[in-house]
Amino acid sequence: MTMPGTTAAVEASGISKRFGATVALADARLTITPGSTHALVGRNGAGKSTLVSILTGLNRPDSGTLRFDGEPAPAPADRRRWRQHVACVYQKSTVIPELSVAENLFVNRHAEAVPGARSPWIRWRALRAAATDLLDEYGIAVDPARPAGDLGVEQRQLVEIARALSAGARFVILDEPTARLDADAIQRLFQRMRVLATAGVTLLFISHHLHEVFDVCDTVTVMRDARWVLTAPVSEIGRDALVDAMTGEGAGSIAPPSRQPITGTAPAVLDVHRLDLPGGYHDVTLTVRAGEIVGVTGSGSSGKVALAETVAGLRRAAAGTVRVRDVPVRPGSVPAALAAGIGLVPQDRHREGLVPLLSVAENATMPIGDRLGPGSVILPRRRAAVASEMVARYDIKTGDPAEPVANLSGGNAQKVVLARALSTDPDVLVLIAPTAGVDVRSKQTLLGAVRDAAAAGTGVLLISDEIDDLRHCDRVLVMFHGEVTAEFAAGWDDAALVAAMEGIR
Amino acid sequence: MTAISPAVAPPRRVVRLARFRDLALLPAILVLLLVGVLIDPVFLTATNLTNVMQQQTELALVVLAEALILISGKFDLSLESVVGLAPALAVVLVVPAAAGGFGTGWATALAVPLCLLVGAAVGAFNGLLILRLRLSAFIVTLGMLIVLRGLQIGITGGQNLFELPPSVLYLGSAVWLGLPASVWMTGLLFAAGIGVLGYLRQGRALYAIGGNVDAARAAGVRTDRVVWTVLIVGGMLAALAGLLMTGRLGSVAAAQGDGMIFTVFAAAVIGGISMDGGKGTLFGALCGVLVLGLINNILTLAGVSAQWIQAIYGLVILVALMLARLTTGKAQD
Ligand SMILES: Nc1ncnc2c1ncn2[C@@H]1O[C@H](COP(=O)(O)OP(=O)(O)OP(=O)(O)O)[C@@H](O)[C@H]1O
C-alpha cells in the first residue's frame, strides 16, 4: 500500500518460516504506511504471531526481506537497535513473575526511568516513582513494589501494554491485547492508541474481535493458512467480506441457531446460595438447571470471575454454599469441585490451564486417564485415538497431537483447554471467557460444543463479556460491583444489557 | 486518560516478602552466636571467629558462583571439581618434574592466572554445550564433574601435590590488615556481586533470564551471552576458591573439593536462592554460608564425635530449610 514518494514504515515481503514440518509462514507480506493503524486478522494458526516474532527480531525468517523506514532490519543479535525500531505486546505473557511490577515496566531499560541519569547504577526510588506515574497514567491500580506474579491476568496485560507503549518506539505491535481486557480497559487502550496514532506512531493491531478492527484501524491485512490474502482500507471492506477472506469460504458470518427453551421441570444441577467474598462479590444466589446455559457478565470489577472461580474451587468464599445436584461441595478445593462434577475453563490458560511441554494429546486427555486403558494404565494408542477425535471435533490446528502444546498458536491452545473441560462430561461446566483469543469461525465450533454438552444435560455457567458468546445463553445475569443487579431472558436487547453492565438502570 | 475506576481498591501496601527473606537468617545467626558462647567461651575469641570465616571463604566463593548460576536459571555441578583441578593443573604446569610437574617449566608467576584460566575454560565449555547444543545443564555439568575429577587423578597420579611455589600459597595464607587475605577477597567479591545484581542493568538481567527467558529476550537481553558470562565467572570463582584452599592447607589434595557441591547447594537454598531460577539474593546466600559455618564450628567445639558430625549436619540443614519455610510463609523451591 505504499504511496509513491513515501517509504513504508514497515515492509516485509516474501517471508517464509517453518517449524519442523509446520509451515507457519509462506511468502507472507506486510506493508504499513507511516502513522497508520494497521490491523492483522486471520484464523487461529494463520501465522500472525509468527509474523510478529519476525517483525520484532525474535525469530529469523527462513527467507524474505524486512525493512524499517526503507532500511534493512538490524542484525539478529543487535537487540538494542531492534528495540529502537519496534516495541511489542506479545500474545504470550512476557511478565517476569518474580520481579516487581516497577521493574517489569522498565526491564532491561532501567536507565530510561530516570531521564538524564549518567551513571549505570540503578536508582530504585526514582524507578519506582517513574513506574507509579506510568501506572497512574494508564489507570492501573497496583502497587509497583508488588511482585508481578501476584497480579491477575488483566492487570498483567495492562502492565505489558503500558511497557510497550511507553518504550518510545515509532512502531508498536499489539498482538491480541484485548483478548483478556474488559470493555472499559479496551476503551482506554483505544484512546491511548488514537493519541499515539495522532502523534505519528505506526501501530499494528491483532484481534479476533472484528468490530475493534473497524473501531480503531484504518487498514487491514488478512492472512490465511500462512499466506497473505489481502490488504485493504477498512472503509472499503465489510465485516462479511473480511470473514470470507479469513475463512476462504463464501459463507459470511452465520447467526447462531436459536435454542430450544429448556423445560420447566429440568432439575437444578448447580445451586449457589448466599455466597460472599469480601472484595469480590456479595450475597450471590443463583441456580443452573440441567441443560441450561446461564451467562454471567459485567465489567472487570464486577466480581464475575471471582464468583466463577469460587464455584470451581479456585477460591474459597467467606460465607455461603455451593451445591451440585443437592450435594454440598467442599469449598476452596479444585479436586473436590472436580469430583463433584464441576468442570472449569480457567481464565489464565498459561498458569492454570496447560502443561506447556506435554503433548497436545496428554494435555487434552489429562482428566480422563482412567478411561484410556485398564486400571491406571494409559494405552498410548487409545489416547492418540481420543486425542485425534478431539482435535477434529474442536477444530484444533496442530500438525500432530503428539507435539508439545507450547507449539500451538494462542487460540488453538485455548481450544485444548475447552476440549479437556468437556471431556469429563461434567454435571456443571464453568467457563471463564472461553473464547478469548479464538477466531470467529472457531468460536462457533466451540460454542456449538458447549451447546451440545448442555443438550446432553450439563448445566453451564458461562462468564463472558462478549455479547456474541452471551447470545447462546438461556438467560444472562449481570453483575455490578459484586452484586447481581439484573437478569435478562433470551432475546434481550443489546443496549439494555450493556447499560446494565455499566451500572445504568 | 480516565483515572482508576472507583470499584478498584487502592493499591494495597504489600509487605515485601523478598526484603524479609533476605534478613530471615539474621536471627538464626544471632542464636547460633549465642549458643556458641554458651557451649565454649573460646567460641567468641577473635582467633576462633577469624578461623571460622577463613574456613568458610572457599565454600562462600563457590556458593557465590552457584548462586549467580542458579539465579540465571541454570545449574552447575562441576564447580566442585574445578576447586580441585584448577589449582592442580596450574601447579603441575609450573613445578619441575621432580615435584610431580609436567616439566614444562613455565614461570611460577603464571600459576595464579593459569588457575583462573582453567576455571574460565571449564565454564566456557559447559556454556558451549548448554547454550549452543541446548543440552541440559544438569547432565552436562554432572558429566563434566566426573571428567574433571578423573582428569585430576590422571595428571597427579592420585597423589597430593606438596611442593608448591609461593605464588600459589600466597593468597590462601597471607594476612592483610589483621584479617586473612581470603576473607578480604571473599568479602569484596560478595560486595561487588551484591552491587551488580542489585543495581546494574546487566545484573538484573540475571533475574529476568531466570524468571522468564522468553520475556528477557523480548526485552532485549542477550540471554545466551549473559548466561555464558555467568558460567565463566562461576568457573573462575570456583578456581579462586581452590587456590585459597590450597594456600590454607599448603597442598593440593587429590580429593580437593570432593563432595563440596552438596554443601554449596544447601547453603544457597537455605539462603533463599531458588533452584528454579530468578529468585534470591547474594546477601541471603552469604547468610546461608555463615549459618552452616557456625553450625559446623559449634558442633566441633561441642565435641560431637567426628563419626556423628555428618548426620547431625545434614539434619540441621533440613531443619534450617523447614524454618526458612515457616519464617517466610513461602514455599522454598
Ligand atoms: N515454536 C513453534 N514450534 C512449532 N510450531 C509452531 C511454533 N510457533 C508456531 N507454530 C505453528 O505455526 C502456526 C502459526 O502459529 P501462530 O502462532 O503464528 O498463529 P496465529 O495466527 O498467531 O494464531 P492465533 O490467532 O491462535 O494466535 C501454527 O500452526 C502453530 O502451531
Ligand SMILES: [Mg+2]
Ligand atoms: Mg497468535
